[in-house]
Each structure stands twice: as C-alpha cells, then as structure tokens.
Amino acid sequence: MKYKCEMIRDLLPLYIDEVCSDESRKIVEDHIKECPECASLTDSMRNDEAVNEAEDYESAQVRSLINVRKKQKKNLCILITAGIIIGLLPFLITLMAFGGVIYDVVIKKPSVCTDISKYSYCLDKEKDGQYFLNESNRRIFPEKINDEMTVMDFQYVNYNPWDPQIITYLTVKYSDEDYQTELKRLSDIGNEKYEGIYDVTGEPPGYDLIAVDADEYYGFVYALKPENEDNTVTYSAVMFCNYFLDVDIDDYMPEKYQLEGFDANENNPYRKKMMSAAK
Numbered sequence: 661m662k663y664k665c666e667m668i669r670d671l672l673p674l675y676i677d678e679v680c681s682d683e684s685r686k687i688v689e690d691h692i693k694e695c696p697e698c699a700s701l702t703d704s705m706r707n708d709e710a711v712n713e714a715e716d717y718e719s720a721q722v723r724s725l726i727n728v729r730k731k732q733k734k735n736l737c738i739l740i741t742a743g744i745i746i747g748l749l750p751f752l753i754t755l756m757a758f759g760g761v762i763y764d765v766v767i768k769k770p771s772v773c774t775d776i777s778k779y780s781y782c783l784d785k786e787k788d789g790q791y792f793l794n795e796s797n798r799r800i801f802p803e804k805i806n807d808e809m810t811v812m813d814f815q816y817v818n819y820n821p822w823d824p825q826i827i828t829y830l831t832v833k834y835s836d837e838d839y840q841t842e843l844k845r846l847s848d849i850g851n852e853k854y855e856g857i858y859d860v861t862g863e864p865p866g867y868d869l870i871a872v873d874a875d876e877y878y879g880f881v882y883a884l885k886p887e888n889e890d891n892t893v894t895y896s897a898v899m900f901c902n903y904f905l906d907v908d909i910d911d912y913m914p915e916k917y918q919l920e921g922f923d924a925n926e927n928n929p930y931r932k933k934m935m936s937a938a939k
Contacts (some may be wrong), residue, residue, distance in 0.1 A: 663691055663938070667877060667901065668698050676705050687938050770819040770907055779805050782816040782828070797873040797881040800849060801830065801895045808838060812892060817912045825900035827912045832893055839891040846871040846883045846893070854880060854919070858930045861921035867894070876934070877901060880919060900924065903931035 668691045674680035675688045692699040773782050783801060805811060813831035818824075834842055847870060854860055854874035863869045867884040870893070874880050881897040896917050898909060905924040923930065 663687060664877065665691075665695060665698055668692070668695070669701065670901075672698075672702060672705060676702070683935065690938065770817050770912070772912070773816045773818075774814060776805060776811045776814045778816075779814070779830075782818075797875075797897070797899070800846065800871050800873060800881050800883050801897070802832065802842075805832075808835060809833075813894070815912070817907075819907055821906060823901050823906075825905060825907075827898050827905075827907070827909060829894060829896045829913055829917050832895075834891050834893070836891065839893075842893055843870060843885070849873075854882075858928065859921045859923045860919045862919070864916055864918060864920060866916065877903065879924070880922075882919070884917065898922070898924070903934055904928060 668688055671680060671684050671688050675685060680688070688702075692702050783798060802809070810833040811830070812833055813829065816826070816828040818826050849871040851869055851872040852874045854872050855862065857874055857876050858879070860880075864884060866887055868887055870883045870885055872880065872882040874882075879898045879900050881899070882895075884894045884896065886892060894917055896913065898905070898913070900906075903924070904926045906926075909918065909922070909924065
C-alpha cells in the first residue's frame, strides 16, 4: 500500500462527509480496496452516520408536529422575529465578513514560541488538536532541558490552518562528558534513509547528521553537529502532511539547519511524483 493507514484514517471523516478533494477521495478509495481493516472502518463509520441521520429524522418529525399545534399562537411572534432578523441582516453580513478576516489574519497565523521554559509543553502536549511529535520521532530531541545544558538557540512553530505542521529547532551546548554521552545516544538511534525524500541531497553544509527519522509523507526529525565539533548539537524537526508545507521554511528555520536540497513548497517535484504514483 502506498499510504499509511494512519493517514487514510485521518481523511476518512472528510471522505464520509464528501467534503474532501477529488485527489484525496481517490487516494482513500484506492487504499480501502487493498486494506480490509480500513475498508471495515469505513463501513462502520457510514453505518454510524446512517443511524444518526435516522434518529435526527425522527426527532425532526416530533418537533414538526409540536410546531404545527402551536403555529397559530406563535404567528405574531414569528412576524416580530422576522422583522428583527431583516433589520439586523446588514449587521450580520458585516459581522460575518469581519469574522472571516479575523480568522485568516489571526487564527491562521503560525504560533511561534522561543521561550525555552515552555520546551516540554511545546513538544509533548497536544493543544487544541494541534500537531505534536509522537513517541517515535520525539526520541531524537532531548527528553527535557536541565541546568547542565546551555541552550544557544530555540524556536518552535506550530501552524494548523487545515492540516497540522511544525517547524522547530534547538541548539544545545554540552560539557565534554555530556556531549559524548549525547553523541552515543543519538548514534544508537542512527540515520534512516533520507536522501531523495523531498529532493534532499545530503547534510546541511558544515554539519554532520548524527540521527535522522525520515518519513516520505510527514517529513524529518534530525540531529546535527558542526564539522568542527564544539560540543553543540542542533535538533531540528519539519513535520507536515499532504507532501507540502503551507509556510515558507526559510521564514522559520535558518538555512544552515536545513537539509541540503529540501523542497516542500506546494508545487515541489517530490509531491507531484508521489501524487502521480497514487493515481
């Protein structure tokens, strides 16, 4: 199967409600043809929806009968309410338009944190359904920040307009002993195959990769050390979905920490290749 079940299950609610794109719909349909478990889950979700619709229909019928009996007594109230609504209509239209602007400008704006005291909150806590690192790729980053670590650089960006995505980096300077311990820990994790994914060709210039978790759909989590080792380690994560980022990575991560050749803009060649292969 070309797509992970977790990705397909994220799309199922949109697919059941018929509000996903044609491209996503085809990906789901192709997947459930090959995956009995996801196909069974789809049928179950459809059955639950049908039951809910039937219950809603019965409730609507009861309400309709009650409304018919009270209709004559409420005629005057209805007329007054209609007049109020008509009078408020220009205000409501203006309010909706203003609300749309607020949503685009404020709610959709990426959330940026540079306060290292919030490190654990940023990386470990789920906030309002926003994306967070899971156990498998969280392992590269330090479990916590302690007093023996000197934090040189930190930024966490969370953006969730429709699909969750994060861009984050942390640079820590260690003592000689702690540095060797951390190198050993990261080396034990190792480097997954990453070249070619999102057109990545290699390490950032001037840095060596110590550990990499790479995913052809979700992106990368990795740790770097300078070639002229100075007891510092930089931990980076670029996580997203649908094969592209909604933001420009250059706005939120220094180029020196970016994997060589990385391209996740909306029209990136890797996305086109993967979407074509899914057809």
